[in-house]
Amino acid sequence: MSDALEVTDRISIPREELSIRASRSGGAGGQHVNTSSTRIELLWNPAQSRALPDELRARVLERLRARTNAEGFVRIVSSEHRSQLRNRQAAEERLAKLVRGALAIPRPRRKTAPTRASKEARLESKKRRSEIKKRRAREDFE
16 A cells, blocks of 8 residues: 555545544344454545645535534445455545545536527427317306
8 A cells, every 4th residue: 555545646645644443344244244344434634634735625625515524524434345455445445536526626507598499399388288278178158
């Protein structure tokens, strides 16, 4: 394992900033589950990370606000593999993917006008609906 988790080609999270805790994994697996601490919980605090410049830190904190706990840590849990090492790698990969997604600048939405075909289809469906309602109405008898 290297000394930093590669997020992008310019951003790497030092492994000292990652807090890793192993515990027993639940679910199926027989006797192996009851004796091995293979579940990995990875914690990272983006607010205190020195891996992010200030402007990127603000963006990451904003975009990951729903994923942080009260202390400001992003928590990733991995228990899909039977090996502690593979769960650690999976958790680190998930964290890197999450941070990459938070760093991405979303493209601004371009306003578009409805096409002529969609306008005509809308008006045609309104006419059809109007005809149905007209036929349904009772005629007045004098």
